[in-house]
Amino acid sequence: MFYDTNEAPNVRSASPPQAAQRVGYLFDQMKGEIFNILGNESLYVDRIQKLEAELTVYKRAYNDVDTERKQFEKLRQEAQKEKEDLENQIKGYRVVTLLDGDGAIFSNELIVQGCVGGHTAAQMLADSILQHLTSNYGANQYQLWVYVFFHKRGLMDTFGRVGNAIVKQKFEDFIMGFNQAAERFIMVDVGAGKEAADAKIKAHLEDDIRLPQTYKIIFGGCHDNGYVTNLRSQITAGFKQKLILLRSYTDMAAGIADLDLPVLTIPDLFLTQKLGTTQPAAQIITSAPPGYSSPPVGPIQCSAPVSTPLVLPPLDQSSSATPPPTVELQSPPTTRRSSIPTTYSSAVQILQKRVPTPELDFNNSSASETSDDIPEPPSAPTFTRSRHVNPNIPLSKHKPPPCTLFYLAKCKHGADCKYGHDYLLEADHFTEIRVNAKKAPCPAINKGEPCLWGDECCYGHYCSLSTKCHFFKQGRCKFVGVDMHKEPKIYSDEAL
Structure with a gap:
């Protein structure tokens, strides 16, 4: 009990009124302590309920974080495997x-x-x-x-x-x-x-x-x-x-x-x-390499198909390693022909180097273009030292960018051209150059003159935005020729 018996007088030695008074005092004191304990118990119950609610929230948050961690771990493993595959490639x-x-x-x-x-x-x-x-x-x-x-x-x-x-x-x-x-x-x-x-x-x-x-x-x-x-x-x-x-x-x-x-x-x-x-x-003439057949009698015809594969000799059968790949021989063609492209479309499909020429600067306004920039027929290929294309950036961002006229037709600046003539381009690179070229106006059509190439011209004869071009309404479009903002009669992907 939470009371001090030393403070109260001796109940036995006290008179009956004093003893009753003392007992009442101690009873009131005990009652107060009990009420305090009961009151504190409700507070403790409330506190425990709050802590349990918070614990539930934390458990739920922990479970969510743990689930997310497992997902990230799975993604990390997949990314690591993909990284290893890319490194091997x-x-x-x-x-x-x-x-x-x-x-x-x-x-x-x-x-x-x-x-x-x-x-x-x-x-x-x-x-x-x-x-x-x-x-x-x-x-x-x-x-x-x-x-x-x-x-x-x-x-x-x-x-x-x-x-x-x-x-x-x-x-x-x-x-x-x-x-x-x-x-x-x-x-x-x-x-x-x-x-x-x-x-x-x-x-x-x-x-x-x-x-x-x-x-x-x-x-x-x-x-x-x-x-x-x-x-x-x-x-x-x-x-x-x-x-x-x-x-x-x-x-x-x-x-x-x-x-x-x-x-x-x-x-x-x-x-x-x-x-x-x-x-x-x-x-x-009388000798031959060891292990290989002697040449046949009479003239050798290169047009005869060759079916023997160019392969690596078989590996040791006890080895579990995968043998190197075979290199197949190609059957020689029956005839050898050389053809010269007769149209602009066929000419631009030839993936060969040509005499160095500059491309049109897409950043310049049409006012700086002259009829001298009209593409000319391709000339004989000239082989020079080449550079590789960076696949991570567009062709137009290369320094210097590839020359449009050099790869699609011919221009006259030669070695003095400020654009690149030495890139090793694939078919999709030529497509990108042709698409970009169509974004620039044809110098001849832009000046109201007829274009010698017609529909096969590498440059644009129409604005791609047509009648919806807001730059034309503001007088800032590069396509300034007559009817260059009208819907073309024939305008399809093949023209690009």
């Missing part, structure tokens, strides 16, 4: 083979077989490269590109000068057969000029080795020490692991062997010594 296993054909010359035994020899050389090259990669780096989905740059007339003259008349005669058929062996096998005649092939190879080496998709560069220019500086620069830049040397001559040029790079040697594929010091031509 970006990484790729692209293998680029660069051959200096003026020094890495295919053997006479293969060349005298003509078209069939070209197929055989491509088969030997693919087999050996893929087998080397599989043995040293594992069985992956390798994609093989082969570029051979050479001076055809110079080689043919040298063949004739050293007495290899049959080799000279069959060389063009050999080139055709090699080019037909697979889609990504290319022999390119770079023509006369000092170090013409070297310039091509150095440009490809510099561009391809930096691509994340490029797994290896097979470099076939070990006969020329002029490549030492370029190779050493790539090694210093951190690309040593991507380089493999492909030996042609028995002795490599001074400085190349000192680079400490892996070396691949393919027996019987290339001449082992400088042209002119090899075996006599009389011995060439």
Whole structure:
């Protein structure tokens, strides 16, 4: 009880009135304490109910947060998997083979077989490269590109000068057969000029080795020490692991062997010594590469279809790794035709480089355009060093942007053009350029003059907003020609 008995007088010694008074006092004090306890109990009950309500809210919030956390964890795992898949796609296993054909010359035994020899050389090259990669780096989905740059007339003259008349005669058929062996096998005649092939190879080496998709560069220019500086620069830049040397001559040029790079040697594929010091031509015709059939008797017809696939030799059956992909041979065409586009529409479909010309600046007003900017027919293609398109930004945002007239027709500024003529464009890039060109008015129609190209003109003959153009109502539209804001009689997607 919450009272002090020492404060009250002794009940037993007290008189009856005093004892009753004392008992009443203690009773009142106990009653007050009981009322306080009961009152506090209701407060405690209310407090407990509030705490339980808050706990319920917190539990519900926790459950929601936990559910959201699990969802985010699932999304994180999916994003991580997608990231890994994208990294694997970006990484790729692209293998680029660069051959200096003026020094890495295919053997006479293969060349005298003509078209069939070209197929055989491509088969030997693919087999050996893929087998080397599989043995040293594992069985992956390798994609093989082969570029051979050479001076055809110079080689043919040298063949004739050293007495290899049959080799000279069959060389063009050999080139055709090699080019037909697979889609990504290319022999390119770079023509006369000092170090013409070297310039091509150095440009490809510099561009391809930096691509994340490029797994290896097979470099076939070990006969020329002029490549030492370029190779050493790539090694210093951190690309040593991507380089493999492909030996042609028995002795490599001074400085190349000192680079400490892996070396691949393919027996019987290339001449082992400088042209002119090899075996006599009389011995060439009677010999054939080991493991390959001899050339058929009589002239070889390149138009005969080839059904033999260009494949990697079978892997060890005990290995569980997936074998590298096959590279299918293409059937040679029965005829070779060259055609010149007769219309503007057909001309713009040719995905080739043309004589450098500028495009129309879409940011300039129509007042700065002249009739000189009217597109002209395309001229003969000119091949120059190219740059890749950044897929993350529109073409118009590139610095400099691609030249519209260069890719769709022809313009006259040449090397002085401030727009780009060296982009490697795909079909969708040409579509984007054509669509953007239609957003600019045709200079001739804009001045009230007839357009020589008519409906095939790359520029717009009508404002895309037609009668709804509020810029025209404000006098600020670039399309100022007569009837350029009327609904065209024929205006469809094909016109774009």
